[in-house]
Amino acid sequence: MAAETDTRNRNPLVRDDASGTGLVAAGAVGLSALLFVVSLAVLFQAVDLTDAVAGVPVVTLLGGGLVVLGAATVAFGVGSRLGFVETEPQASAGMLAGVVFAATWVVVAGLVASQTLGLGTAGWLVASLAVGGGVFALSVGTREDVGSTVPAGALAAMAGLVFLAGIIGPEWVWDLGFEQKASFTGGFTVPTVTLFCSLVAGWASAKAYGGFGARGRHTGAYTLVYLNAGSIVGVLFLLLAFTVFKGISGLVNGFAVGLGAGPESTIVLLGQSISWEWPFYLPFVMNGVGLTNDFNGVLPAIVGTVWLVVGAVLFAVPLGVGAAVFLTEYAERGRFTQAVEVATNGLWSTPSIVFGLFGFAFLIPRFGNGKSLLSGMLTLGFMLLPLVVITSREAMLSVPDEYRDASAALGVTKWQTIRSVVLPAALPGVVTGIILGVGRIAGETAPILLTMAGGVFVPGSQTPDVIGGFAFTSTPPFVENPVLLDAASALPYQLYALITAGVGASGNVANPDEFKWATALVLLVVVLSFYAIGIAARYYFRRELNQ
Amino acid sequence: MSETTQTPTESQQNTTTTGEPETTAGETEEQVREEWRDYQFAGEAKLSVEDLDVYYGDDHALKGVSMDIPENSVTALIGPSGCGKSTFLRCLNRMNDRVKSARIDGSVELDGEEIYQEGVNLVELRKRVGMVFQSPNPFPKSIAENISYGPRKHGDIETGLLARLLGRSNEDERDELVERCLRDAALWDEVSDRLDDNALGLSGGQQQRLCIARCLSVDPEVILMDEPASALDPIATAKIEDLIDDLSEHYTVVIVTHNMQQAARISDQTAVFLTGGELVEYDDTEKIFEQPESQRVEEYISGKFG
Numbered sequence: 001m002a003a004e005t006d007t008r009n010r011n012p013l014v015r016d017d018a019s020g021t022g023l024v025a026a027g028a029v030g031l032s033a034l035l036f037v038v039s040l041a042v043l044f045q046a047v048d049l050t051d052a053v054a055g056v057p058v059v060t061l062l063g064g065g066l067v068v069l070g071a072a073t074v075a076f077g078v079g080s081r082l083g084f085v086e087t088e089p090q091a092s093a094g095m096l097a098g099v100v101f102a103a104t105w106v107v108v109a110g111l112v113a114s115q116t117l118g119l120g121t122a123g124w125l126v127a128s129l130a131v132g133g134g135v136f137a138l139s140v141g142t143r144e145d146v147g148s149t150v151p152a153g154a155l156a157a158m159a160g161l162v163f164l165a166g167i168i169g170p171e172w173v174w175d176l177g178f179e180q181k182a183s184f185t186g187g188f189t190v191p192t193v194t195l196f197c198s199l200v201a202g203w204a205s206a207k208a209y210g211g212f213g214a215r216g217r218h219t220g221a222y223t224l225v226y227l228n229a230g231s232i233v234g235v236l237f238l239l240l241a242f243t244v245f246k247g248i249s250g251l252v253n254g255f256a257v258g259l260g261a262g263p264e265s266t267i268v269l270l271g272q273s274i275s276w277e278w279p280f281y282l283p284f285v286m287n288g289v290g291l292t293n294d295f296n297g298v299l300p301a302i303v304g305t306v307w308l309v310v311g312a313v314l315f316a317v318p319l320g321v322g323a324a325v326f327l328t329e330y331a332e333r334g335r336f337t338q339a340v341e342v343a344t345n346g347l348w349s350t351p352s353i354v355f356g357l358f359g360f361a362f363l364i365p366r367f368g369n370g371k372s373l374l375s376g377m378l379t380l381g382f383m384l385l386p387l388v389v390i391t392s393r394e395a396m397l398s399v400p401d402e403y404r405d406a407s408a409a410l411g412v413t414k415w416q417t418i419r420s421v422v423l424p425a426a427l428p429g430v431v432t433g434i435i436l437g438v439g440r441i442a443g444e445t446a447p448i449l450l451t452m453a454g455g456v457f458v459p460g461s462q463t464p465d466v467i468g469g470f471a472f473t474s475t476p477p478f479v480e481n482p483v484l485l486d487a488a489s490a491l492p493y494q495l496y497a498l499i500t501a502g503v504g505a506s507g508n509v510a511n512p513d514e515f516k517w518a519t520a521l522v523l524l525v526v527v528l529s530f531y532a533i534g535i536a537a538r539y540y541f542r543r544e545l546n547q
Numbered sequence: 548m549s550e551t552t553q554t555p556t557e558s559q560q561n562t563t564t565t566g567e568p569e570t571t572a573g574e575t576e577e578q579v580r581e582e583w584r585d586y587q588f589a590g591e592a593k594l595s596v597e598d599l600d601v602y603y604g605d606d607h608a609l610k611g612v613s614m615d616i617p618e619n620s621v622t623a624l625i626g627p628s629g630c631g632k633s634t635f636l637r638c639l640n641r642m643n644d645r646v647k648s649a650r651i652d653g654s655v656e657l658d659g660e661e662i663y664q665e666g667v668n669l670v671e672l673r674k675r676v677g678m679v680f681q682s683p684n685p686f687p688k689s690i691a692e693n694i695s696y697g698p699r700k701h702g703d704i705e706t707g708l709l710a711r712l713l714g715r716s717n718e719d720e721r722d723e724l725v726e727r728c729l730r731d732a733a734l735w736d737e738v739s740d741r742l743d744d745n746a747l748g749l750s751g752g753q754q755q756r757l758c759i760a761r762c763l764s765v766d767p768e769v770i771l772m773d774e775p776a777s778a779l780d781p782i783a784t785a786k787i788e789d790l791i792d793d794l795s796e797h798y799t800v801v802i803v804t805h806n807m808q809q810a811a812r813i814s815d816q817t818a819v820f821l822t823g824g825e826l827v828e829y830d831d832t833e834k835i836f837e838q839p840e841s842q843r844v845e846e847y848i849s850g851k852f853g
Contacts, residue, residue: 332647402684406758408645409680410697410765411673420700421686545687545745 025209028072029223032202035065036227037234039194042187044238049170049187059170059186062194063163069201070157076208077149081142089212093147098140101151104200106132108155115174116167144212152204156197163190199227243521250511250518254295256281267467284518288460298519300458304373304488305526307466308452309442311377312384317434320388321423324430327389328396329418341393347386355383356447364451373464373488376452380444384437391433395426427541435534442527445492454489456497464488491523583828583840584613586816591658593618593769593799594639599653601634601643601824608634609824611653621791621800623814623832625807627847631824632803636771639801640676641669657769674701677767681774683754685746685761690738693746693757694725697765724764732760733790752783759790770794772802776809788813807848811836819844 041047042058049059080087092098110128113119119127139147162168172186203220210219256262262278263286278286283295285302323340331337359379367374399422407417448454455462469483498516592615601609609631616622624632634643641662643649655662662672674697685693698704704724710716725742729735734756738749746757755775762770772791776784791813794800804810810817811832818829821843828835828844839845 400684402680402682403686405642405645405680406684406686406761407696409640409642409673409678410700410761411670412697412700413670416700420696425687 022209024072025076025205028069028076028205029202029209031065031069031072032198032205033227035062035069035194035198036202036231038062038065039191039198040231040234042191043195044235045187046238049190057170059163059190062190063160066156066160066194066197066201067164068160069198069205070153070155070160073149073153073156073201073205073208075153076205077145077153080145080149080208080212087145087208087211087213088215089144090214091143092141093139093144094217095140097148098136100200101139101155102132102136104155105135105151108158144216145208148207148212149204152200156201159193159197163194168193199224202227240524243517243524247517247519247521250514250516251284251521252282253514253518254281254283262286285522288463289457290459293460296457296515297460298458298491298494298522299460300463301454301489301491301494301519302522302526303463304452304454304490305442305492305523307373307464307488308376308380308448308490309438309530311374312380312441313434313438315378315381316384316388316437320385321392321430323389324392324396325418325423328393329414329422344386344389348390351446352383352444353446353450355379356450358382359447359451368485370485371451371453371487372485373452373466374484376448376488376490377484379447379451380441383441383444383447384434387437387440388430388433391436392426392430395429395433396422398429399425424541425545428538428545431534431538431541435531435538438530438534439527442530443492443523445496448490448493449496452490452493453487454493454497456494456501458489458494462486462489491519491526495519495523580827583830584826586615586829586831588615588617588816590617592616592656593658594801595654595656595659596635596639597654597656599635599638599651599655601631601638601652602650603646604648607824609638612820612824612826614818614826614829616799616801617816618799619795619797620815621795621802621813623810623817624801624803624820625805625810625817626820627822628805630820630822632818632820633773634824635820635826636773636801636803637678639769639771640673640678641667642678644669670701674765675767676769676771677762677765678771679755679758679762679773679775682778683751683758685749685754685757687745687747689743690729690746690749690757691721691725691742693761694728694764695721697761698724701765728760728763729757731763731794732756733786733793734760750783752779752786755779755783755787756790759787759794767798769799769801772800774803774805777805784809807836819847821847 038047038058039062042049042062047058049057051058053061076085079085080089106128109131110124113124113127114121117123135151139151141147168186168189170186170190172189174184174189176182176184203224206223207216207220210216257280259277259279261281263281264275264277266273266275283293284297286299287293287295287297288300289296327337327340356379359375359382363375363378364371403421403425404417407421408414412420464483464486466481466483469481471480471482472478473480495516498512498519501512594616596615597613599609599612600607612631612635624635626632637643638651638655643651651663653663657672657675661667686696688696695704695706698721699706704717704721705715706718706721707716726735726739729738734753737753738744738757746754749757755778759770759775775791776787779787788809791800791802795815802810802814814832816830817832817835819827819835819839819841821827828839828841830840835844836848839848
């Protein structure tokens with residue numbers, strides 16, 4: 001229905017964007033973006049509704065902003081229809097806009113009729129359907145400049161007036177009367193409604209800024225996509241910032257810089273011992289928990305996590321890549337490879353507690369009947385294995401057959417071709433898979449809970465020293481490592497234990513809450529550094545391939 | 548051989564009829580066809596193919612092809628798409644073994660030695676019979692590594708840390724090999740200052756010459772080329788054609804091409820495959836293009852069919 005415009009009635013090739021009227025639309029877009037951000041901040045309680053900015057409460061600012069936004073949007077649309085603004089509207093706003101506006105107004109009218117006016121079921125149903133139908137007719141039946149702005153602008157203006165008039169304010173509560181206690185509070189409703197209205201009005205004003213028509217729709221979609229992407233990044237950032245903010249004070253407790261400030265470390269390698277003093281002191285990551293410690297920390301859990309991941313990767317990567325080589329290069333494609341594919345995909349989606357239970361029931365009885373670092377490594381290795389197989393297989397399948405042909409035509413054998421051409425070309429993909437997998441297993445709690453355990457507050461003496469634990473014996477198998485068979489702690493489990501430990505179990509730690517958040521921050525940093533290492537490795541291998 | 552030669556006007560008259568080969572008195576159709584395919588040349592055959600049949604599953608892709616390929620010359624294989632010329636080419640170094648559904652009957656002899664028999668060393672065979680593919684396919688490695696890849700995998704060049712420790716490293720030989728192959732492929736002047744750059748950064752024509760250089764690195768006797776210039780622009784194609792001309796002094800070149808002008812320009816003898824996977828005519832290039840004996844070949848060459 002939108003294609004009914006006269007094509008010979010050409011629009012000007014160059015449009016003057018800097019005109020005053022264009023600025024109105026641009027201002028409306030900017031205002032809706034601002035409202036979007038502020039309402040997000042209110043929603044996540046970074047700002048309170050009753051806080052005053054320049055003497056005016058936030059809720060009033062939001063209401064006023066919505067009224068201005070709505071008025072500007074409507075004014076632009078009507079101005080365009082009356083010919084004051086030069087635009088290129090199509091005959092109709094289109095089905096999508098019509099449905100969105102109609103659905104919104106059905107809800108609004110229904111709420112107003114049933115809650116404010118107190119009409120019965122029949123009354124509000126009729127009212128909401130009538131209003132919805134009217135809005136649908138308005139947005140679809142009129143020219144695009146009116147149809148896409150007036151319903152949106154009116155919605156924003158009405159919401160703004162409701163906030164300004166105090167009908168919905170910070171203290172407002174709507175008890176839903178469910179069996180379980182459920183209610184909408186003003187603190188939730190106001191920012192949510194503002195968020196929605198700013199999106200709708202922002203969409204409409206962005207269309208207006210683009211002068212409606214194909215170009216306007218493009219600007220509208222573009223604005224929505226950007227607001228969406230921005231809010232996702234914002235939420236992620238907020239999450240990170242929240243953890244950092246809460247945890248940083250516990251982390252830097254007792255931090256000191258200077259020669260001789262840090263503890264002494266010793267590494268024994270082939271009988272040679274190298275020792276050095278750290279030039280800084282960060283007790284939270286350098287100490288365990290102890291009676292004599294000046295500051296307590298989570299060193300044993302950090303080292304435990306690192307060894308856990310290293311062990312799982314050492315176990316899973318050779319096996320997984322080997323299986324992928326067999327499946328892509330040697331096995332004939334058919335029932336068998338399909339079965340393996342289904343099995344690996346299924347294993348990857350198996351809940352981690354099931355892996356943990358397997359480790360608990362199968363591995364622990366075989367490794368000295370106690371929870372141990374080795375059981376934890378193998379359990380997480382089993383968890384990592386399917387993802388390594390899946391991604392390595394994908395990566396090898398995407399290596400062009402031309403490479404294999406070229407190599408075969410030079411008389412190079414299949415295995416040599418795999419080793420020197422296929423694997424290097426597939427390496428970035430394989431590394432990507434390992435990164436994803438490590439990101440998942442490094443934060444797993446359930447399998448560790450069942451296979452590795454550890455304590456709530458772990459003394460520094462329990463820091464696993466896997467390299468130093470190797471010892472030679474005179475009887476087979478000639479090498480032993482008791483450290484691998486000891487229980488060890490890892491950050492996710494320790495965090496879980498801290499949260500569930502309760503108030504009484506604080507031990508030597510003065511401020512358990514601070515300790516908890518600092519542990520969470522360290523876990524985050526450790527997992528992110530595994531990511532960073534993986535991404536750096538992928539970047540390196542990719543550059544090797546096409547520098 | 549020239550008994551069945553017909554003038555173009557004569558064959559024109561038959562064009563609209565069955566398209567079946569025309570016989571003269573006293574000879575069966577089979578004998579005539581046999582003679583079209585029979586190409587006599589002085590000297591020994593480098594490659595000698597007898598009754599080669601190839602099946603892909605139920606598809607009979609190549610039907611009883613027999614031909615001898617003379618040494619140090621350029622042999623062009625032409626024909627419409629799907630006529631089996633690439634299949635034929637890939638049989639000459641047993642690349643078709645890599646296709647799982649392919650079944651190959653018949654005999655191919657390289658210097659009188661059967662390559663389709665038990666105990667053939669595919670590594671040695673493919674070192675002696677190299678191959679260049681339709682689209683340039685250098686490895687995602689440096690230019691020098693692309694050239695030294697084959698010899699390194701065959702143990703002729705050792706540059707690793709272990710080889711250096713054992714005193715067996717021969718980096719000088721490698722550098723010589725890289726330079727020699729690149730010079731032979733007429734690429735040295737263009738890339739001598741960036742041998743360590745990634746080969747994927749070269750232009751298409753340069754990549755294809757690099758692939759030819761890579762093929763030369765294992766010191767082949769025969770070079771098979773599967774439409775080596777079809778993905779290249781006219782200038783790069785001209786360079787490749789000059790190169791093929793030079794190479795034919797020392798190597799036996801067998802080239803598949805779609806481009807009949809190209810076949811006419813560069814080859815010494817031409818084999819025409821037509822739809823159905825049969826070799827129809829095989830003779831001196833000049834003869835094929837000026838006075839083909841088969842009517843179908845004449846139609847194909849004059850662009851009436853195919």
